[in-house]
Amino acid sequence: MIISKEFAQKVVDHLMGIVQHNVNIMDCSGIIIASGQFDRINTFHQGGKLAVDEQDVVEIYTDDVHNFCGALPGVMWPINLKEKIVGVVGVTGEPPEVRNTAKLVKTVTELFLEREMFLADYRLENWMKEQLVHVLFANNADTATDLAAMADMVHYRLDLPRVVILFNLEPKINDFATNSLQNLVSDRMRESVLKLIQEADSFHINDFSLFYKKNLCILKSATDSGSAGKIKSFTTSTIKRLQLIHHELNVRVGIGSMTAKPTEISHSYHEALFALSYQSPNTIRSISEYNILANYLFEHSCLGYDCLALRELKSRFEAMGTKYDMQQTLQCLLDNNLNVSLTAGKLYIHRNTLKFRLDKLKEFVGLEPCHYFYHAILCKAILNMSKINSNLNI
Template sequence: MIISQEIAQTIVNHLMSIIKRNVNIMDCDGIIIASGEKARIHTFHQGGKFAVSQQTVIEISPNETMNFAGALPGVMWPIELKGKIVGVVGVTGEPQEVRSTARLVKTVTELILERDMLLSDYSSENRLKEQLISLLFSVDLETVQEDIQTLAEMLNFKLEIPRIVILVDIETPSPKGFVGLQNLMFDRVRESVIRAIKNSHIFSQDDLVLFYKRYFCILRTVSEKQNAKFFLKNLVDLFHSLPLQIRVGVGGDAQNQWQLRQSYLEAIFSIEYKCLHIIRNIKQHQIMLDFVMSPDNKNYSSCLALLELSNKVANLQPKYDIYNTLSCLLTNNLNISATSSELFIHRNTLKFRLEKLEQFTGLSPCHSFADSVLCKLILEIQAHS
């Protein structure tokens, strides 16, 4: 890490306001890049050069200054980050008087630089994540596929893993009349939230989390071993422990990178859905129906949640003749007697089939208007497949 003159001077000013002594920061060549004595900036300090080359603390007493070009009495400590010397910090004064102070100054300097480096790395990584997500959520993935591959490799993001898009909206306190303070508070909350999610036991190394546009965006891996309800419950508990008021929007399962945009659109619709529930999931039948029937949705069969539901119904077809059963039930306006008569089966047999339908899909067309419409749409999907 190369210490910038700007951050070095900021550190010097901060430390001098506390210890009331002059502080110098030098680069690895012994050039003073920041000082409380402005005239010394950009001058050579031989003591700083020795501290780097000998990798040790250098103390210069008043009667030794003539042996060190550009030096005044004081103590100089090498600045170390990740096991490497990146510069030198010195405190002016009699060595026996400033020895402990200089050591403290070294420690504080390293902590500030380490934090600055982490923030820089975080900012850089977050920009890469934003670029990747923007491309994955774009309309035409074909034209940006090379860029997606490059960014995914840089972030170690596995494109082939099935994922689900989860959006989280939070409410932060709003100090009246202090817009700038509110923005600072939100920035701190945002960093804390992302850190808390990443450090949580519910977050895996293949998941991705960032603040995207106006929501916290989580690309959660989907597998049989990972229970979505368990994850969402723990996610809500995590936010409540911070504590924050939240809304959660959940999209459908994207089996590959090509479906992530659709999952994102479903998550957007869900989180903006007008209801009192904290978690709004596109797999909830009323939300799903309103999504596929919305004016902006030109192709209902592209809804991932509806396709998943359709596949579950398809699995029941060989054993329960479910397509014919539903078609006849809807034609007869959900009348059990008329349907069983037309199918030449007993009423109990029809009820048994409908119980299996509800057990494996959650659909109950005789008891929910939304479910009956979804069954109609599923039959249309099956007819065109």
């Protein structure tokens, strides 16, 4: 790791406010890159170069200064990072007076550098994750030639079914301090959030989490989320963990549909995004909720091909088969403005027979078109989708 001059000067400025001695940081060639004595920056310090060459502490007394080019009395310690010397830190003063201070400064400087390196790795990893999900969410998974390589770099398994879950984190304006609000979008806060989530028992090794466009995004693997109940349980426990970071944090959640392949991830993401933005008093909102799904279809003028939730409803509808003549029954019911008596007459069946069929529709699909307007819209969407598929098969 090469220490930048800007970062080194920040470390020097911070440490000098604590130790009350001049602090220098030198690179491995002995050039001072940061100092409390600005006129010494970019000058050669022979003591610093000696500390690198000998890989050990160097102490310079007043009587020895003339033997060291560019030096003042002080103690120079090599800076070690992952068992490699990356520079030297020195504290100006007679060695007996600053010896312990210099060792402390060395330790603190190494901690600063370790932290900076960790954050750099974190930013790089998060950037690579963002590039991957950008491809997936933009519906480019079928055309991206390097998708497998991108996924492998961030340990993302493309072969697993997943569901996209979005968490929006917002402070309560009246109770949340301004500095906390600023920290909310900082790398450190995001790192804390991701660490907290990833340490949860319900977070599987194949789950994928990152911040994407200001929302916490989790691509939950099917290993842990094979049912709506498990997804909701995971989401509820995640909200509780997030609020451990700050109890005054507002958390809203949008859940998309389960995907079977990478090319469907973008659909699940847009469904989750719509559910997240849907005006509702509920904290957790899912595209599988019929009122949200119906509005999603309406606002997106969606015929069903790009809506995984509608496809799921249609598959449950088709699982009923032809036993109850449900397709004709529903079409007639909709054509007659959901009037049960009129529909039964048009179909030449008893009213109780029609009621039996509608009970089966509720049992298999969960829709009650005669009781809920949104259910009627979804029934119409399923029928339209079935007609389109029939025409395509001709």
